[in-house]
Amino acid sequence: MQFEFLLEQVVNGLVLGGYYLLIALGLSLIFSVGGIVNLAHGAFYALGAYVCVELTRRLGFGASVVISPFAVALLGILFERFILRRFYTADPILSLLVTFGLAMVAEQAIRMIWGAAPVSTEIPQSFRGSVIVGDFLFSRYRLLILAVVAAILLGVWLLLQKTSFGRVVRAGIQRPDMVAALGIRLQPYMTAIVMLGVGMAALGGAFFAPITTVHPAMGAEIMTIAFVVVVIGGLGSFWGVVIAALLVGVVRGIAIHFEPAAGEASIYILMFLVLLLRPRGLLGERIEKFE
Amino acid sequence: MIRTSRRTLLRTGAALAGASALGFPSIIRAQAEKIRIGHLTPLTGFLGVIGGYAQLGVKLAAEEINQSGGILGKQIDLLSEDSINPATAATKAQRMLEQDGAAVLLGEISSASSLTIMQVAERNKRVFFSTGARSDALRGKNCNKYSFHCDIPNTVMVNAVGTALSQKGMVKGKKFFTLTADYIFGHDLLKAAKTFFGAHDANLIGDELIATDVTDFSPYLLKVRQAKPDVVCCNLAGNQVTNLVKQYAEFGFPYPLVGFNLNTGDAWAAGAGNLSGTWPTVWYHTLNNPASQAFVTAFTRKYGKPPENHAWIEYVTLKLLAEAISTTKSTDSSELIAYFEKQAQFDIGKARKAYFRAWDHQLVQEAYPFTVKPKDQMKDQWDMLVLGDAVPAANDPLEQIYPTKEQNPCEMKA
Numbered sequence: 152m153q154f155e156f157l158l159e160q161v162v163n164g165l166v167l168g169g170y171y172l173l174i175a176l177g178l179s180l181i182f183s184v185g186g187i188v189n190l191a192h193g194a195f196y197a198l199g200a201y202v203c204v205e206l207t208r209r210l211g212f213g214a215s216v217v218i219s220p221f222a223v224a225l226l227g228i229l230f231e232r233f234i235l236r237r238f239y240t241a242d243p244i245l246s247l248l249v250t251f252g253l254a255m256v257a258e259q260a261i262r263m264i265w266g267a268a269p270v271s272t273e274i275p276q277s278f279r280g281s282v283i284v285g286d287f288l289f290s291r292y293r294l295l296i297l298a299v300v301a302a303i304l305l306g307v308w309l310l311l312q313k314t315s316f317g318r319v320v321r322a323g324i325q326r327p328d329m330v331a332a333l334g335i336r337l338q339p340y341m342t343a344i345v346m347l348g349v350g351m352a353a354l355g356g357a358f359f360a361p362i363t364t365v366h367p368a369m370g371a372e373i374m375t376i377a378f379v380v381v382v383i384g385g386l387g388s389f390w391g392v393v394i395a396a397l398l399v400g401v402v403r404g405i406a407i408h409f410e411p412a413a414g415e416a417s418i419y420i421l422m423f424l425v426l427l428l429r430p431r432g433l434l435g436e437r438i439e440k441f442e
Numbered sequence: 443m444i445r446t447s448r449r450t451l452l453r454t455g456a457a458l459a460g461a462s463a464l465g466f467p468s469i470i471r472a473q474a475e476k477i478r479i480g481h482l483t484p485l486t487g488f489l490g491v492i493g494g495y496a497q498l499g500v501k502l503a504a505e506e507i508n509q510s511g512g513i514l515g516k517q518i519d520l521l522s523e524d525s526i527n528p529a530t531a532a533t534k535a536q537r538m539l540e541q542d543g544a545a546v547l548l549g550e551i552s553s554a555s556s557l558t559i560m561q562v563a564e565r566n567k568r569v570f571f572s573t574g575a576r577s578d579a580l581r582g583k584n585c586n587k588y589s590f591h592c593d594i595p596n597t598v599m600v601n602a603v604g605t606a607l608s609q610k611g612m613v614k615g616k617k618f619f620t621l622t623a624d625y626i627f628g629h630d631l632l633k634a635a636k637t638f639f640g641a642h643d644a645n646l647i648g649d650e651l652i653a654t655d656v657t658d659f660s661p662y663l664l665k666v667r668q669a670k671p672d673v674v675c676c677n678l679a680g681n682q683v684t685n686l687v688k689q690y691a692e693f694g695f696p697y698p699l700v701g702f703n704l705n706t707g708d709a710w711a712a713g714a715g716n717l718s719g720t721w722p723t724v725w726y727h728t729l730n731n732p733a734s735q736a737f738v739t740a741f742t743r744k745y746g747k748p749p750e751n752h753a754w755i756e757y758v759t760l761k762l763l764a765e766a767i768s769t770t771k772s773t774d775s776s777e778l779i780a781y782f783e784k785q786a787q788f789d790i791g792k793a794r795k796a797y798f799r800a801w802d803h804q805l806v807q808e809a810y811p812f813t814v815k816p817k818d819q820m821k822d823q824w825d826m827l828v829l830g831d832a833v834p835a836a837n838d839p840l841e842q843i844y845p846t847k848e849q850n851p852c853e854m855k856a
Contacts, residue, residue, distance in 0.1 A: 156668050163660050267485075267494045268747075269684065271713030273691070280694030288667055290660070290693050362692045363657050364684040364711055366491060372657060407661040412624070414661070415653045 155286050160404035166293045168400025169300040173355035174373055175380035176307065176392050177348025183324045183387040184337075184344050185239055190250040191230070192352055192377065193370030194257035199223050199353025200360040200369060201265055204272045212275050212361070219357040224350030231345040236338065254370065261367040269366040296358050303351065304393065311389060320344065324387050325436075379418055383425045385435020394433055476519040477512075477773055479504075479760070480538030482531055482559065483549040483574070483752075485524035488654045488680040492707040492752045493551055496574060497522055498745055499753030500548065503760035506740070513764045514771060525555050532558035539566045545773040546570070548759060551752060553577035553627035563588040569775040571763065573755050576703065577630040581802045582850035587779060590803045592759045596627075596634040597850070598809050599722040600702045601843040602833045604638045606720050606811035607700060612673055613639075617647045619671035619697075621662060621686060623679040624651040631677045631702055637849075647671055654682060659689045667695065676701035683708040691716040707750040709814075709826055717814045717826065724809055725751045725791075726829050734791035748824045754791070762788040793832060794840060802852040806840050808832040 174196055181189045199219050206215035234253065238246035278292045311317035322330050323337045330337055356369070363369070376399070384395030399418050406417035413420075425433060481500055484493040504520040507513060521542055525531035531550065538544040539562070547563055547570040550556040556575035563570035564586040572580060573592045576599065581591050594602075607613050618639060622628040632649060639646050648669040650662050666674055674697050676686055683704055690699050704721040727738045727748040737757060741749040749757070763778075765788065770777045782803070787795040796807035811830040820826055834842040 156664070159664050159668075160661055163664055167658060167660060268491055268707065269681075269711035271688075271711055271716075273688075273713050273715040279692065288664065288693075292692050293660070362685075362688045364491075364681045364688075366681070366711070368486065368490070372655070404661045404664075408665070411650050411652070411662075415656065 157405065157408055159287050160408045161401050162287060162289075164401035164404030165397050166289070166297050166400070167404070168397035169297050170293075170355060170359065171376055171380050171399060172304070172393060172396035173300060173351045173358075174377040175384070175396055176304075176389075177351045178377050179381045179384065179386060179388075179392045180344050181235075181348045182381070184320060185235060185341050186243065187235055187238060187246045187250070188243070189235075189348075190247060190374070191253040191257060192250075192349070193372070193374040194254045195223050195227065195349035195370075196352040196356040196373050197261060197367070197370035198226070198257065199356030200365045201261055201270065201356075202353070203357035203360050204270045204365055205265075207272045212272065216354070216357045220350045220354040223353035224346040227346045227349035228342055230349065231342045235345060236341070239341070254374075258367050258370060265367070267367060269364045271365065272361050274361045292362065299354075299358070303354075307347070308389060316340070316343070376418070379422050381432075383422050383432055385429070385432020387436040388432070388434035391432055391434030475515075476517050477767070478519045478521060478542060478544045479763075480535065480542065480544030480547045481520055481522040481549045482525040482534055482538075482547070482555070483522070483756075484526065484552055484555065486526065488682060489551045490680075491711060492574070492680065492705045492750060493524075495707055495750035496549065496551060496752035496756045499741070499749060499756035500760055502741055502744060502753075503757040503764075507760070507764050513767045518760075518764075522549075525550060525552070525559075528552070528554045528558040531555035532562050535559045535562040535570075536566070539563075539568050544568075546763065546775070546778070548763070549573055549756065550575055552625075553580060553630065554625050556580055557584055557626065560584065560586055560589040567775060569778050571759050573759050574752050575627070577627045578634060578845060578850050579626065579630050581804050582845070582852050585802055585852035585854060587803075587854040588775060590782060590798055590805070592755050592805045594722075594724045594807070594809045595804065595845065595850075596631040596702070597637075597845040598843050600631070600634040600638045602722040602809040602811050603700060603702055603720055604642065605833055606830055607673075608642060610720075612698070612700070613642045613644045615643055615645075616672040617645050617670075618673050618675050619648045619666050619669050620646065620675045620677050621650050621652055621659075621666075622677040623682055624653050625679075627679055627703075628652075628677055635675065635677060635702055652678065652682065654679065656682065657685050659686050660693075663689060663693050663695070666697070667693075671697055673697060674699045677703060679703060680705075680708065681711075684711040687712040688716050691718075705751055706827065707752070710750070710824060714817050714820055714823065714826055720811055720813050722809060723751055723812055723827075723829075724807070725754045726810065726812065726827055727754075727824070728827075729792070729810075729829060731791050731793065733789055737791060758788075758790040762790070793836070799841070799844070801847065801854075802850070804844060806844060808834075808840065809843065 178192045181187055202222055203215045203219040206218055274292050278295055280291055282289045282291050319335055320340055380395045380399055384391035402417050402421050403414055407414035483496045484490055504518045508517045523534055535547055550559055550572055551574035553575040556572045559570055569588050571590045576593050576596050578596045581595055622632045678686055700719040701721050709717055766778055766781050767773055770781045782798045783800045785797040785800055787797050790796045792808045794808055796805050799806050810832055812827040815826055815828050
């Protein structure tokens with residue numbers, strides 16, 4: 152029985168990891184291609200949640216959870232075009248400062264528009280409750296999230312590996328100078344990557360709006376865990392981030408199963424151990440421009 | 443050159459002296475005409491949401507007092523800040539007393555921060571009204587002469603809900619699983635809950651201590667299911683409650699969820715379709731009382747939304763403090779303490795008047811259990827709860843639900 156309970160925590164951890172992945176993958180992509188640590192990434196997650204809550208009142212949850220990430224991704228174009236673009240070649244400390252400042256501006260803007268008190272929304276009735284498969288219990292809603300994350304993951308992987316777009320992006324991560332020498336401008340690709348990244352974060356926010364507190368500081372809350380995942384996974388590696396996200400979810404679940412008090416600390420211990428053994432992260436590549 | 447600069451220096455000095463001769467007395471006079479009150483409450487972090495309401499409540503009270511001519515002809519100067527965490531709360535409290543010239547301190551929701559402010563108040567021999575902290579220990583082993591406690595303590599919340607649950611046959615012989623906030627407040631609430639379970643033949647089959655920054659409760663919910671309890675009991679705080687309530691609804695467990703702590707702000711944040719069960723409260727905006735309704739009207743007119751229970755407690759605390767200052771004609775802490783210790787009665791917008799109990803400085807007042815309205819009966823997004831009858835019942839003494847001297851001993855140093 153004890154073993155089944157543990158297994159249940161492992162499976163639940165994988166589901167949770169899938170959700171962390173939505174936020175961490177974009178963060179990792181934006182850093183890998185643009186060299187920018189986007190501290191404002193959490194703000195897009197929060198915006199995704201707020202826009203979803205707002206739209207749900209008019210269009211229902213199903214339509215809102217689809218529209219919200221696209222709306223935020225469009226905002227991502229402005230973000231890339233007018234802010235990030237100025238900092239690709241600048242001192243990294245400047246982009247850290249500007250995105251940090253932007254995160255604060257976004258949080259205050261949310262406070263001004265929607266107020267400091269949380270807004271609420273709920274899961275549609277058809278996705279409530281849990282499904283019991285064998286001895287395992289799953290939240291029906293989280294299974295939906297997992298299915299969507301898996302589909303997105305497959306899409307992003309195909310985009311990066313099997314299309315000419317992906318080839319340029321991957322080349323841009325390793326040798327931006329060579330890409331430029333071949334006469335390819337990386338900027339439009341960067342716009343697309345930022346759109347994709349913040350769109351995924353917004354989708355995470357929209358999905359989690361009905362099951363977590365939607366409040367102005369929620370973006371800052373999620374950033375810590377997203378960074379832990381990116382650091383453990385290693386920069387520039389698609390699968391590194393995927394494995395790290397799932398690992399973080401599972402390790403937290405196992406820790407809470409055996410020693411609840413260590414639940415939140417466990418992921419930082421994991422990060423510490425990974426960095427000790429592999430300073431570049433699990434599957435982190437050697438990226439020349441960052442060395 | 444030297445001469446010029448010396449002349450300039452002299453002129454500047456003279457100007458400064460002149461300015462101080464003219465200006466300073468007026469500044470001093472301005473200060474003398476005001477009663478400065480230091481207010482601290484969490485505006486960020488897991489209690490930030492309800493802290494926001496607390497600040498609106500105390501501001502409204504100050505505004506009303508000032509508009510009606512102030513206290514003894516003096517205006518209230520309210521200095522309100524984010525208490526952030528226990529260490530910062532203590533630093534800010536010290537600064538407010540020492541540098542800003544606050545006559546008294548007021549506020550706080552976190553029991554951990556309230557405890558550090560209580561120590562500052564005692565060191566400075568200045569009165570502190572802890573408005574929203576609920577840990578029994580603050581009134582018991584940590585009590586001091588300078589601290590007054592306005593919100594209902596954990597034991598009262600447990601008794602209020604426990605009595606309502608007992609009447610529904612949900613306590614005796616039942617298996618409880620508790621989820622507890624991992625800081626002084628939660629530990630204290632769990633202790634009160636255990637006392638209640640012990641006295642009423644209920645079994646506590648599991649408890650999880652949960653860090654205050656946890657937002658995903660799924661691993662804990664799996665442990666709840668593995669334990670197969672009869673009733674799940676929430677001893678969490680702030681955003682934790684909202685997150686748990688939402689995720690509990692998500693998993694759709696058959697075990698009823700009840701709780702010994704819930705603020706209406708957390709209930710509103712959880713949303714209409716997610717909350718169920720029986721919970722305690724110190725006040726709710728639908729309470730049928732003329733004074734309460736007048737406050738609700740004023741608050742709603744000013745802020746466009748009804749007040750939460752922390753807004754109310756801050757409002758009535760500043761009002762009763764103003765009454766005390768008017769009666770004693772003093773802001774001196776020792777005179778205020780002597781006045782409150784005579785157990786002076788105050789109208790706080792409830793059926794029965796409230797008073798600070800002399801031996802532990804607890805504001806003794808009615809409490810209420812509440813249940814959740816069916817969604818189709820709610821008039822608006824705020825109209826979520828159905829208040830039960832006040833506890834203790836009208837004929838029973840108010841102190842019946844409060845911890846006794848033996849249960850929660852408090853020794854105040856003179």
